[in-house]
Amino acid sequence: MSEAASVLCLVMILLVPLASLGLALMNTGLGRSRSAAHTMLAALCIVATAALVYFAVGFCWQGVAGRAARCFNINGRSWNWFGAEAPFLSSLTMDGSPAWLVVLSQMFSAGLAALIPLGAGTDRWRLGPACVSSAIMAGVIYPLYAHWAWGGGWLSQLGTYYGMGRGYLDAGGAGCIQVTGGLAALSIAWLLGPRRGKYSSSGMAAAIPGHHTVFVLLACFLAWIGWTGLNASGAMLFAGAPWSSAVLIALDTMLSAGASALAAAVITRTRFGRPDASLCANGWVGGLVASSAGCGFLSPAVAAVTGVVAGALVTLSVEWIDVYLGVDDPGGSVSVHAIAGTWGLLATGMFGRVPDSQWLAQLVGIATLFGFVFPLAFTLNWVLNRFFPQRVSPEGEWQGMDLHELGAGAYPEFVIHREDFIQR
């Protein structure tokens, strides 16, 4: 990697925390006002825990392509399964090599992946278990899959060894970050159960609107900048994209997000008579997620079409998951990250500028996410829940997470006094 490319890559990596900020703000805005401070603090603690755990053990598993790894021989081929780095980054020397860019980028990405389940657990996920769950994500689940896809692991070898296109392609982390986080979010939503009052005694789902739509929409702009950095740095570090492709990557990201948000606006306008702000925001982020897999490998037109489909999938699946599956996911994390991310991976294999057999490698990668990563995330969170219950007590939920866990609300001046409503 040339010096100019390294500098550009570093700048792009430094934009990634804006994606985390966007998600944190969106989850806060889509939750209740009595849990707002708790959600933001939980986001901060989750990112902090993820960074420390990734530094301590996560990087050992993940490693960097071309460095030490543990391999097994299967049918005469060497399958690369785990990284073999030392804890606390002690096997790296500070020599300015791209490995350090990988470490920085992956520390941010692990935090982003760990943050996604918070959207599904808003208003009822206790702070302590949320941090432990994020440690599991950053220490075990994320590094393992990221090694397979990005660290020279077996998924990336599918092209060389088995003629499946150029191997599993996930330039910006649609699978490694988004689907992994989205499936963990589904596990968390199942383990926590719905918020009190979400479903009536007859089983009808009640809409619990987010408390701050401006936060949610502002989050879209922040996430857009962060995602551009995420996609560009990922494509340069893990998919061999030249630095000159950064413009195409930014275009793909913008077009996919824009088309997705407009698709969500049209669908909600058609179905409900008016565009729904929170679903449009979900559509926007869904488009960003879908753009991640093939950024730099999709033509702008294909990126826009991918975004339209992502917007439709997100809008329709949010309602389906909420009403028919009884999964209370206030932030829409399962739809936005798991479903749109899966679509992005498939779209890259089918419509990207890639070899014909690429779709098979993408399918193997998706099968690994649903067949291995999901059971692993569900089982580890289930075990955690047995020893360290993740859901707040009914009294705490009634009181609000802010008062119950932090002792103070996010908006202390906005107290509704009963006498304000008494007719004088």
Next chain:
Amino acid sequence: MKPAGLVLLLAGWAIVLTAAALLKPTPARAGFVLAGVGVEAMGLVLLVRAHIVPRGDRS
């Protein structure tokens, strides 16, 4: 139903992995990979159904 769903997910992945590792690049390999994905889909459906709370018990 939950353990059965998880086992089917893992079994589907094992089929995909085995097909990728042992079969030559022929349509049969793609067929086995698709079959593995199908088994995973069944596992996912089972897991989702196991978590659907009956409408009367949701509150």
